[in-house]
Amino acid sequence: MKKEKLVVIGNGMAPGKVLEVLLEEAPDRYKITIFNAESQVNYNRIMLSPVLTGETEFEEIIIHGDGWYIKHGITLYKGHKIVNINRDAQTVTSEHGVVESYDKLMIATGSYPFIIPVPGHKLAGVLSFRDLDDVHAMMLAAKLAARLW
Ligand SMILES: Cc1cc2nc3c(=O)[nH]c(=O)nc-3n(C[C@H](O)[C@H](O)[C@H](O)COP(=O)(O)OP(=O)(O)OC[C@H]3O[C@@H](n4cnc5c(N)ncnc54)[C@H](O)[C@@H]3O)c2cc1C
Structure with a gap:
């Protein structure tokens, strides 16, 4: 068949x-x-x-x-x-x-994550958490942020 x-x-x-x-x-x-x-x-x-x-x-x-x-x-x-x-x-x-x-x-x-459109919501480091790419983006953001301190 x-x-x-x-x-x-x-x-x-x-x-x-x-x-x-x-x-x-x-x-x-x-x-x-x-x-x-x-x-x-x-x-x-x-x-x-x-x-x-x-x-x-x-x-x-x-x-x-x-x-x-x-x-x-x-x-x-x-x-x-x-x-x-x-x-x-x-x-x-x-x-x-x-x-x-x-x-x-x-x-x-x-579904897709929704970021509330408050002032600053498009700044680098404002991220959603839905998939593996988001996890990698958050890890990178955390590393970069650590360098500023
Ligand atoms: C961090 C996290 C923790 C969670 N914890 C819990 C929990 O404890 N308990 C619970 O019940 N739920 C939890 N959830 C929610 C749960 O993961 C989702 O409800 C579940 O994964 C939904 O499964 P799904 O297959 O319907 O859709 P999804 O897992 O959203 O998968 C949909 C897939 O379709 C793909 N896609 C979208 N549009 C298209 C297109 N046009 N063409 C081709 N592909 C497309 C997307 O890329 C995605 O891979 C959590 C979610 C997250 C992100």
């Missing part, structure tokens, strides 16, 4: 769990392709705080490493934000120009 094409937008903890169950219940039903704006594999976002404090390494909070996607025949586009969904043609397009068609589309784009 020909596999249906399942495209997932976003690679956070929610679709990670959905796919685990799906692969258990119907391992041969879908050919799965994931597009993620972040350039990471699936990781436990909740554990970014200990990564920030240095108690944990990023590698320790990975839920699905590269091998998991290979094992399940899943194509993962890291660092590919989806910028267009064409519902008539049933395609998605990434910001890098990759076009993928789908039979089923799962949108799991989570």
Whole structure:
């Protein structure tokens, strides 16, 4: 039987769990392709705080490493934000120009942090805390700030 094409937008903890169950219940039903704006594999976002404090390494909070996607025949586009969904043609397009068609589309784009627009909110060092890039930005800001003192 020909596999249906399942495209997932976003690679956070929610679709990670959905796919685990799906692969258990119907391992041969879908050919799965994931597009993620972040350039990471699936990781436990909740554990970014200990990564920030240095108690944990990023590698320790990975839920699905590269091998998991290979094992399940899943194509993962890291660092590919989806910028267009064409519902008539049933395609998605990434910001890098990759076009993928789908039979089923799962949108799991989570949320974005909001910085209150008070005076100074655009100053260097005013940062949000959502992903690994934010953790690296905070670590760098802390280092630079330490040099001023
Ligand atoms: C530091 C921290 C601590 C937390 N602690 C807790 C806690 O203790 N308990 C709790 O319940 N929750 C906690 N949360 C919240 C929890 O992490 C989120 O609710 C959960 O990760 C949501 O999962 P998700 O898969 O829905 O979305 P997300 O984890 O937000 O993932 C969405 C993904 O989609 C990607 N994406 C967005 N737009 C696009 C696009 N157009 N194309 C491609 N990809 C896209 C994003 O880059 C992201 O990788 C915490 C969050 C943070 C940041």
